[in-house]
Amino acid sequence: MYINTTLKFSLITLSLFIFTACGGGTPTNQTNAYAIDDNKENTTDIPNTTDTTDTQITQEPTNTETNTQNNFHTADNHIIGARKVKSTPLSEGTTFTSPSGNGSSCTKASPCALDYALKHVEQGDVLFLRGGTYNVSNSILSLRKNSGTADNPIIVESYPGETAILDGKNKSKITKGMYAGDPVGFRINNGANYIKIRKIHFTHFGKQALVITSSHNIVEGCEFYNNKYVALQLTSTSFNSNTSKWSSGYNLIQDNIIHDNSDAGLTGGSYKNGGNADGISVSAGNKNKILYNLVYHNSDDGIDTWRSNDTEVAYNVVHSQGIADGNGGGIKLGGNLNRSVKNGMRAYAHHNLSYNNRAHGFNLNAGRDVKIEFNTSYNNKKYGYANLVDGDVILRNNISNHDKQAVHNEHGIQENNSWQLDEKVTFLSTDPHSNKFLKLSDDSTLNEIGAFTQSY
Numbered sequence: 001m002y003i004n005t006t007l008k009f010s011l012i013t014l015s016l017f018i019f020t021a022c023g024g025g026t027p028t029n030q031t032n033a034y035a036i037d038d039n040k041e042n043t044t045d046i047p048n049t050t051d052t053t054d055t056q057i058t059q060e061p062t063n064t065e066t067n068t069q070n071n072f073h074t075a076d077n078h079i080i081g082a083r084k085v086k087s088t089p090l091s092e093g094t095t096f097t098s099p100s101g102n103g104s105s106c107t108k109a110s111p112c113a114l115d116y117a118l119k120h121v122e123q124g125d126v127l128f129l130r131g132g133t134y135n136v137s138n139s140i141l142s143l144r145k146n147s148g149t150a151d152n153p154i155i156v157e158s159y160p161g162e163t164a165i166l167d168g169k170n171k172s173k174i175t176k177g178m179y180a181g182d183p184v185g186f187r188i189n190n191g192a193n194y195i196k197i198r199k200i201h202f203t204h205f206g207k208q209a210l211v212i213t214s215s216h217n218i219v220e221g222c223e224f225y226n227n228k229y230v231a232l233q234l235t236s237t238s239f240n241s242n243t244s245k246w247s248s249g250y251n252l253i254q255d256n257i258i259h260d261n262s263d264a265g266l267t268g269g270s271y272k273n274g275g276n277a278d279g280i281s282v283s284a285g286n287k288n289k290i291l292y293n294l295v296y297h298n299s300d301d302g303i304d305t306w307r308s309n310d311t312e313v314a315y316n317v318v319h320s321q322g323i324a325d326g327n328g329g330g331i332k333l334g335g336n337l338n339r340s341v342k343n344g345m346r347a348y349a350h351h352n353l354s355y356n357n358r359a360h361g362f363n364l365n366a367g368r369d370v371k372i373e374f375n376t377s378y379n380n381k382k383y384g385y386a387n388l389v390d391g392d393v394i395l396r397n398n399i400s401n402h403d404k405q406a407v408h409n410e411h412g413i414q415e416n417n418s419w420q421l422d423e424k425v426t427f428l429s430t431d432p433h434s435n436k437f438l439k440l441s442d443d444s445t446l447n448e449i450g451a452f453t454q455s456y
């Protein structure tokens with residue numbers, strides 16, 4: 001079988017990358033931030049450690065407009081799911097590429113190739129990609145040292161009114177038992193901060209379509225589909241066990257549509273016949289925000305925050321995960337089976353819809369000090385809210401309806417959730433295409449719980 005050799009090669013490549021990214025050094029503990037094997041679930045009761053400090057603030061989204069196709073609106077226009085993202089004005093463009101671009105001028109009249117432009121952009125640049133399919137073969141798309149700043153980020157975006165598709169189908173092609181080059185689509189490495197990736201499509205990559213190991217980046221209005229592994233991964237190159245901080249974080253992932261990413265049919269190495277292709281994996285990092293995304297039909301989990309700290313997951317629509325041997329969870333909220341290491345903690349999930357997943361709507365996994373409030377779980381094949389542990393979770397004002405069972409057990413602090421109230425949950429619609437989907441009627445006394453509750 002070609003696949004074993006292929007995977008050995010990818011692992012070697014990945015190991016080399018980790019080594020290089022750490023400046024030749026060794027991470028301060030043995031945690032491999034790239035490993036995303038989270039199949040194990042910790043259901044052991046743990047002594048109380050109720051530090052649930054809420055330091056996470058929802059960032060008000062900017063530069064968005066209504067997209068009626070993929071959104072769910074409430075009467076008060078409270079929105080969950082991916083919104084349409086407006087383009088940066090064309091007049092702000094400084095650098096231009098096209099699928100057939102070449103040379104070094106990178107102007108609108110004479111665009112250059114994408115990998116060339118990425119090596120040369122500087123803070124304050126707006127790189128517009130003309131529409132069409134960029135055949136990403138052996139070139140490595142990455143931002144490594146060229147960093148933006150808080151006031152002058154680097155913007156990489158589809159040309160206004162057009163769609164740039166980064167296509168890895170040739171890059172991922174298996175040749176003589178080996179991948180033809182690095183199977184990851186695009187890397188933003190530590191050293192390159194304050195990058196905005198906007199309105200770009202990523203497809204057919206053999207590993208992650210986009211990996212970010214740096215800080216203060218924004219990914220918005222992008223689409224990721226038909227990749228063979230995690231579509232979008234936020235991670236870090238090291239964890240400082242003295243400060244309990246990862247080397248990176250503070251990234252914002254919003255208004256993306258992420259679907260049909262799957263490692264089903266691939267086994268060995270880091271592939272698990274569906275068990276490792278999450279939509280969004282936050283496998284390390286501090287205070288990342290995953291907001292307003294639509295994530296569906298990925299083989300493993302929709303959003304998995306394994307090992308990260310203080311990740312906020314909010315206003316997302318997550319449905320229909322679970323293909324082949326994938327876990328099929330909607331949203332997983334942290335965890336690290338080694339409890340002496342202080343990561344996988346303080347995930348905060350609010351105002352999410354999680355439905356039709358093959359496993360749980362929301363899964364504490366082995367997360368600690370997790371807060372789950374104002375979410376709606378519907379028609380998940382297992383529990384609405386699973387693997388609850390005393391001292392590690394607060395569940396307030398959530399709805400579970402038509403799940404196999406609302407909660408896994410009676411553990412944790414549970415207050416004012418639908419399964420604890422006398423009134424039965426009745427939705428205006430259970431049709432996902434309706435803009436009344438999973439909304440409670442205005443006269444319901446339950447209208448202060450669930451994902452569409454505005455105030456909290």
Ligand SMILES: [Ca+2]
Pocket residue numbers: 037038039275276300301326327
């Ligand atoms: Ca898994």
Ligand SMILES: [Ca+2]
Pocket residue numbers: 038275276278300301304327
């Ligand atoms: Ca997973």
